[in-house]
Amino acid sequence: MNDVLKSVQEEMMAPGQMFEVTTVEVRGQEVRAWQSAPGTLRDLWALTAGHGDKDYLVYEDERWTYLHAHQEVSRIANWLVAQGIGKGDRVAIAMRNYPEWMLSYWAITSIDAAVVGVNAWWVAEELAYALEDSDPKIMICDRERLERFDGIRDRFPGIRALAVRVPELPDWATPWSELLSADPEMPEATVEPDDDACIFYTSGTTGRPKGAQLTQRSCAQNVFSMLFLNFTQLRAIAQLRDNPSLDPLSGQGPAPASLVTTPLFHVTANNCSAQVTTLIGGKLVHMYKWDTAEALRLVEAEKLTSVTGVPVMSRELLQHPDFAKRDVSTLVGLGGGGAAVQPDLISKIDDSGRVGMQGYGMTETSGLISGSVGNFLSAKPASCGPVLPVYEVKCIDGNGNALPPGEAGEVCVRGVQVIKGYLNRPEATADTIIDGWLHTGDIGYLDQEGFLYLVDRAKDMVLRGGENVYCSEVENALFRHPAIAEAAVFSVPDDRLGEEVGTAVLTLPGQTVSADELRAFCREHLAAFKIPRYIWMMSEPLPRNASGKFLKKELQQTLDPSAAA
Numbered sequence: 001m002n003d004v005l006k007s008v009q010e011e012m013m014a015p016g017q018m019f020e021v022t023t024v025e026v027r028g029q030e031v032r033a034w035q036s037a038p039g040t041l042r043d044l045w046a047l048t049a050g051h052g053d054k055d056y057l058v059y060e061d062e063r064w065t066y067l068h069a070h071q072e073v074s075r076i077a078n079w080l081v082a083q084g085i086g087k088g089d090r091v092a093i094a095m096r097n098y099p100e101w102m103l104s105y106w107a108i109t110s111i112d113a114a115v116v117g118v119n120a121w122w123v124a125e126e127l128a129y130a131l132e133d134s135d136p137k138i139m140i141c142d143r144e145r146l147e148r149f150d151g152i153r154d155r156f157p158g159i160r161a162l163a164v165r166v167p168e169l170p171d172w173a174t175p176w177s178e179l180l181s182a183d184p185e186m187p188e189a190t191v192e193p194d195d196d197a198c199i200f201y202t203s204g205t206t207g208r209p210k211g212a213q214l215t216q217r218s219c220a221q222n223v224f225s226m227l228f229l230n231f232t233q234l235r236a237i238a239q240l241r242d243n244p245s246l247d248p249l250s251g252q253g254p255a256p257a258s259l260v261t262t263p264l265f266h267v268t269a270n271n272c273s274a275q276v277t278t279l280i281g282g283k284l285v286h287m288y289k290w291d292t293a294e295a296l297r298l299v300e301a302e303k304l305t306s307v308t309g310v311p312v313m314s315r316e317l318l319q320h321p322d323f324a325k326r327d328v329s330t331l332v333g334l335g336g337g338g339a340a341v342q343p344d345l346i347s348k349i350d351d352s353g354r355v356g357m358q359g360y361g362m363t364e365t366s367g368l369i370s371g372s373v374g375n376f377l378s379a380k381p382a383s384c385g386p387v388l389p390v391y392e393v394k395c396i397d398g399n400g401n402a403l404p405p406g407e408a409g410e411v412c413v414r415g416v417q418v419i420k421g422y423l424n425r426p427e428a429t430a431d432t433i434i435d436g437w438l439h440t441g442d443i444g445y446l447d448q449e450g451f452l453y454l455v456d457r458a459k460d461m462v463l464r465g466g467e468n469v470y471c472s473e474v475e476n477a478l479f480r481h482p483a484i485a486e487a488a489v490f491s492v493p494d495d496r497l498g499e500e501v502g503t504a505v506l507t508l509p510g511q512t513v514s515a516d517e518l519r520a521f522c523r524e525h526l527a528a529f530k531i532p533r534y535i536w537m538m539s540e541p542l543p544r545n546a547s548g549k550f551l552k553k554e555l556q557q558t559l560d561p562s563a564a565a
Helices: 002-012 042-053 065-080 099-110 126-134 145-150 175-180 216-240 270-279 292-302 311-319 343-351 375-379 426-432 471-479 515-523 552-558
Strands: 022-027 029-034 055-059 064-065 092-095 112-118 138-141 160-162 174-177 196-202 210-215 257-260 283-286 304-309 333-336 355-364 365-374 382-386 391-396 409-415 437-446 452-458 461-464 468-469 484-494 498-507 534-537
Touching: 029 065, 029 391, 029 409, 042 065, 042 099, 042 426, 055 099, 064 065, 064 099, 064 471, 065 099, 065 175, 092 099, 092 126, 092 174, 099 112, 099 196, 099 270, 112 257, 126 145, 126 210, 138 145, 145 160, 160 175, 196 216, 210 216, 210 515, 216 355, 216 365, 216 375, 257 270, 257 292, 270 283, 283 292, 304 311, 311 333, 311 343, 333 515, 343 355, 355 375, 355 382, 365 391, 365 452, 365 461, 365 515, 375 382, 375 452, 375 498, 426 437, 426 452, 461 484, 461 498, 468 471, 471 484, 471 498, 471 515, 515 534
Parallel strands: 055 283, 092 112, 092 138, 112 196, 138 160, 160 174, 257 283, 257 304, 304 333, 333 355, 498 534
Antiparallel strands: 022 029, 055 064, 196 210, 355 365, 365 382, 382 452, 391 409, 409 437, 437 452, 461 468, 484 498
């Protein structure tokens, strides 16, 4: 089976072919790159103008063709330029997955400004931190985010708020309609491959999110990485199953159409789904929020070919009673990123006649590192797939020595998709990217065929439904409560979300606080997905090691979730 994949890869990577690999110099390092990938996102977006009257964006009863979208993106770009936005400036996007998210993204990156992707879950305090850190000149936001900004806007007199889908507009905000009267022709701009394209925040072990600087080149290269993964593995699967329609380049399958299920301020939805679908002329269907029954209705109505998000979404689709009632015949791919696809779910996807998909990537790699599709996922369900050809990868021991195949160590990667660094964090950048090698913090190993396996995380975090929750950030919030003496935060297994947030706390002598009071307190400082679901109120000091660190594994193994508050 792997011989078939290798043959397909060699054919499609041959000189002059779509996935020929070359080397380029990036920040003083010679790294592998896709020869044919556009150099910038402006170039990538320009290539999609040829899709013309094809449907591009769909939201409820609203619809944009590629022609319509290009006109609106150009109007947004011209309006931004008229406000003085250009090279090196930043524009924040703070909203749900409305179509205006992607329209704004293409406009901002096409004039060589950088998008600041605001986590829509953030409370005002978290929003304020990101705005202070990234210093955008304009923030494009929907009603909920506009309301949060209203409470802190006195601290940001230099930020202009641009309101999307806000029926009753405050006098200090600019209506979206103002942009749409601008010129529909894209303004001129000189965009360099190593210019920042976006700042996506990734939670940090120090308790504060870090702004990862994704470049124009790294994002455009990731689009080709996603295409390589899908085109080569699906072509190989088409040969193995003797089903030519599974080959995306055969022209025999349904037109590509994807459901946007996870937030666009993450690389999973934006870089690995939306941008890829855009380049190939597919349709992006947006939802107000995840709803399984509505997702199945959309599969039928919009003839969707793929639904990818966190694995729990695929599980809920397959288990929903409407799955057997709806026409889901166009649906080819089901899968996810942000968490491992469990072996039983892989079997369920196979049994449904769909192609399972699983990818491993990071914000720090602008998206994908490795991935498996269909037969290759089923054959090695514990693996996150073969590493992409544009990466060098090694697993190292505690002394930095590369380990042979089969031996687990920290996964390190080097390649064109590695971020420039962390905004305003030179020390964090130097600690994470060493001589061009990104130290992922994940523990894993490579097998003899180049498939990557992850066995643990070096970072202290909870992976809840695809969202990273760094334990120290939650601990910092808990320790702000005057009654707390000790607090240790750790992951608790969860059938639906993979992991949930748990904490063991000890109060100061003479102090009392309930679990619900602690949750209410945390809501003042943390987004909802970071609030501990499981809280154990301890009567004795928490276990520690010789250096004084809490023994979180011992707590995980001994505390019963049914006994938590």
